[in-house]
Amino acid sequence: MKRFALSASVILLIIAFVAPVYAAGNLFSYPRFEAIDGNGRPLRGAQLFTYEEGTTTDKPTYSDNARTVEHTNPVIMDSNGEATIYLLGAYKMNLKTRSGGQLPGWPIDNIFGTATPFAATVFPDADAADQGATGNSDTVKYHIDTTIGATNKGTIYFRHDSGGEWTDYTFGTAETIPANVTLQFEPGARIAVSTGVTVTVNAPEQIIAAVDLQRFALTGTGVVEFTKMGTVRPEWWGALRDGSTNDTDAFDVAETALSKGGTIALLGGVYRILNWIISQDNLLVEGISPGVHNNIITGGGTTLKSIGGSNTDYVIQIASPTDYKIVLTKFLVDGNGRTTRGILFNGTACRIDSVAFSVNASYSIFTDPDDVDAVDGGGIYNSWIIGPGIQIGGTNLNIRDNYFNGEGTQTTAINIVVGQNINITGNSIESWLRPVINIDNTSASSAVRVVTIQDNEIADGDGGGTITLDVQDMDTLRIVGNFFSSGTSAPDTLIDLVANVGYDVSIHGNWAQRGGVPTVVEFGAGTGKATSYNIHNNGNMLLDIKYSRQSNANMIAAGTTLGWESLIMKKPGGSAPFIVGELKGRMLKTTNATPVIAYSFPTETTSAGYWSADILAFDTETSPLAVNAYRDDSRSITTAVTAGADGATVTDIQTIASEGEAAASVVWQARSGNALDEIVELELTGKAATDFTWIIRSIKFAYIP
Known part of the structure; x- marks a missing residue:
């Protein structure tokens, strides 16, 4: 409720206390609305215009509690500048003088009365056999239908008075908890839903209890279902997050309850789960971020730790390509050293964001390439992958701003097997055995079409980071602006491209910490579409060219590690050559008369063509x-x-x-x-x-x- 003291230059907004009433309307300011000027004098005859909120459509106010008598609109203040005004719902209001002059500061929108009167707090009897039956004034259904009714607000209070660990209020018949009813739980009180029965609640926000308090019993296969999006917690179904108890069932039913989507909010602690399958659309699973210092996971926050034995398939699975807009964020996935895959990642427009991974057996993240379409910002973002890397495939998949650490023992941080429009951008990748990034779809049934690898810092445990590609077919490859740092030794190659058919590729703006390491481009042995290359301005890197159409003959600097800094290749059209290019800007040094610098081309049959x-x-x-x-x-x-x-x-x-x-x-x-x-x-x-x-x-x- 709002009380206003008014003048031509000053508007004072006062919130007045109004106690709960058992009536249809509520007072606008208590005990009466009063308009006064800046000197405390009443604004006699002032006019208060009332509208639907956000509009200029008239909305009535009332002069009585029961809302049987409407005020005129505008409401005219009496000789004391006052009026008794009852509101219902939300209003926009405008105040003018008796002569119609506009007062400063008006109109004011979003003025609220109580939309629905409060009826009572009621206490069902836990001994009633079926809370979904009418009963004799002792069941939840009776209080919803009779005591509270459809137009009033009320609270159903569940007491813990059984003398045991739990007091269960059992529903043997389906029941709907409408939006005007709040459910409040005393610690130890729970709702139990019988097998085959559904209790439908309008929204999770209607439930009042401590955040970690269990509210629903996991007995039978009955379901609690919310018809509006909201926030639930696994603790409502008994999750303990004590690091030892299997909490998977509580996660399952929490997801099922959000039939229209919503948030599963996780508390700090260790939840033990096994093969949790997510198949609900529009779902956010959000925990408390674990501590990370200098890219080292220091603990704390929320942990989802596998409870499975050896060869357990996954900790979490996003189930199918039809699953839409699922976001996992702010927790640690701990594979316990025995789980094959931390997250089995499928779905459409799904996202992993700010999730840490450790102690997974084979992969931190594994995607089914046929089941991922990460449109609308889907992909893997801002996460920490410690230990095994990720195997990915799919469409429109972003791998962005993550930290990968192979701990010096793991091979391949990012392995791409099938994909269309995959972007690997802004990641920090270190301590991996080579290859660090691998794109391999040599199977005729698979294809990697468009890949961008840009603005990453790439290193491996052996020295400079390595990208390798062995592709059956590719439309576009961009390797741009990456920094290759090195350890005690440099690898044979930094970027090794092997194309069995050919592709359009751009490699530029990259930098190698340790000089003299070449980029190797090998033209594949297949036939097909023409190739367009643009390789230039790669600092501290060399370029060697191989052409393996029929043999392993190459076009490199034989007898020396020196190669080419720039390669420009143009895509021919029509009857133009299969490969056209230009090597530029390289100084080569010989040490004696032996011809140590040689550029070789493979011998071709006459029918195959010539150089x-x-x-x-x-x-x-x-x-x-x-x-x-x-x-x-x-x-x-x-x-x-x-x-x-x-x-x-x-x-x-x-x-x-x-x-x-x-x-x-x-x-x-x-x-x-x-x-x-x-x-x-x-x-x-x-x-x-x-x-x-x-x-x-x-x-x-x-x-x-």
Whole structure:
């Protein structure tokens, strides 16, 4: 209720106490509404206009408690500036002077009277055989139907007076608890629902008891069901969170009770559960975040710990792809060293957020790739994965802002087997055995289509972090802005791409802490759509290229670990070559006359096609040095460029004259009629007992099908 003292310049809002009444209306200010000016003088004849809240639609007020006599609208203040006004529900009000002048500060919205009168607090008898039957003024049903009724508010108070541990109020017949009835429990009092019976409650907020107090007995298979979303706790059904008692049944019935969705709120402590299956839509399971300091889980908060023996399948399962908008947040999943998977993650638009994982046997999180569509922000966020990593697949799946720690013994933090539009972004990944991120869908029945790996810090227990891919088919791959930190040794490769068909890929803006570690790109042996590569500006990283269409011949710097910093490949169209690209910007050093720097291309049959290359290079020495092209892998290092079997020669072989002169150009191209004219290797020769550097400005190459 509100009491107002009013003036033309000042509005004073006073909340007056109004005791509960057994009537239909409630007073607007007690004992009467009074309008006065800033000097305490009454505003005689002032006009109070009353409307439905948020509108200008007239709403009546009343001059009597029973609401039988409506006021005029506006209500006119008497000579004392007062009026007796009873309200029902919510109002918007405007106050004007007797002459209609608008008073400052008005109108005011959301002024409330008591919407429904309070009838009584009633006490059913626990000895009644069936609380869902009418009985003789001693059952819940009798009080709902008769004592309280449909238009009044009332409280049903369940007393614990049995003399035993529990006083159960048993429903043998289905009953509905309407919105105007509140249920209040004394410690030790419970509702027990017989097998096959449902007690329907409008909303969880109608239940009053201590947060950890049991309210419902887990006897039989009866159900308590809420028709509106709200918040429940497993403790209402007897969960003890004592670290030893199996609380799974309490979790099951708590979820079942939220038939329209809602929140299962968890308290601090250790709940022991086993294979808890979630299948309710629009469900939030929220605990109290465990302590985490410097990415070390320090304990406290809410823990869901497996109670199963060896080879237990999971702690929690989101059951099926039709399960919609399930969010798990702010607790620790402890696999107890024996549970195969911490969370078996399926569903549509489902999310794991701020969850910690430890001591799971095989996977912290495992998704069924056919059963995940993480639209609307679904995925795995802000979580701590300690120990085994995650295996994921699905559609529109985000792995963002998580911390992964393999404790130096685990292999692969993130393994992707099937997916469409998977984003791995902003994660910190450390202490894993290689590969750290693995994308492998070599099965013809699976596919990883679009993957982004961006802005992650990636490390492994052996040195620099590693990403590997072995894919059957992929549309788009982006590896952008990642930092690869290293331990005592660097891996052979940082990013190892093996494509059996081909894909469009962009690798740029990455940085390696330990230099000289290459990115390896291997062009697969299959046939299919053309490839588009854009690899550039990767700091402290090298690039080596392999092409394995028919053999393991490669296009790398043989005899040296040096590779290429940038690779630009363009997607050809129409009858253009299968692979087109350009290597740019690499300085290669030889130490003697042995040709230690060589770029190899696989030998192809005439029917398969041939390679063409355009090399722009020069050396930094004063003595002339040669650029040699060879036709096959069987030549000795002293073999000169000779004519092919039909007397033709490889064209445009040039020798670089001296340091600083214009770079020479060598064009390779095998004649289509003779497989022996296939150009298979570029060799840059050195000078005996002399170190010098070749500067390769570019190698433009193409595979002609």
